Amino acid sequence: TQLLEQSPQFLSIQEGENLTVYCNSSSVFSSLQWYRQEPGEGPVLLVTVVTGGEVKKLKRLTFQFGDARKDSSLHITAAQPGDTGLYLCAGVYAGGTSYGKLTFGQGTILTVHP
Amino acid sequence: EAGVTQFPSHSVIEKGQTVTLRCDPISGHDNLYWYRRVMGKEIKFLLHFVKESKQDESGMPNNRFLAERTGGTYSTLKVQPAELEDSGVYFCASSPQGPPYGYTFGSGTRLTVV
Secondary structure (H helix, E strand, O other): OOOOEEEOOEEEEEOOOOEEEEEEOOOOEEEEEEEEEOOOOOOEEEEEEOOOOOEEEEOOEEEEEOOOOOEEEEEEOOOOHHHOEEEEEEEEEOOOOOOOOOEEOOOEEEEEEO | OOOOEEEOOEEEEOOOOOEEEEEEOOOOOOEEEEEEEOOOOOEEEEEEEEOOEEEEOOOOOOOOEEEEEHHHOOEEEEEOOOOHHHOEEEEEEEEOOOOOOOOEEOOOEEEEEO
């Protein structure tokens, strides 16, 4: 069974602080996606990374894909209360039997206090 | 563009009863996925349709679960008979192509088996 370890599970910070969320696996991904989920809603795609070493920025969010495509990180600069939510990483493993199957991490619940 | 629609949003049934969940994907999206999140666990893949064909059903827990996608449009997921451990949030997602294209998720159906 392929596992995607996401950490930390919980993060409680003050407005203006920086934070990083990590996703790690022992297996290689063909692509990895980051989602954000609000209560009562489904996950909403933030970004997809495909190439090893790739860095993508979305305003104050920076996403990085490891060179070996086994890990990824999400960094938020100067967090705001509006960033509060559940962040999920999800990957498609290289060589998997199903090109469409996403494996999710357990998620990081972020709370940003004013 | 209408999003992915799931209904019901909530369902409470007794053990042994039958429940049918429905998903209407975004029009034109050939790929349709079912995922489930059991309390305290990560979101897990159930199955993947490409049009009306099952591409991968490796995540289906057992033969009490039956998924169909008539005419390659909407999909249903039937649980018969329901057991307590089937409780969770069932998400449907669709995409025009497989990864690295991101998915659009529905808001989910919260199923409680009592």
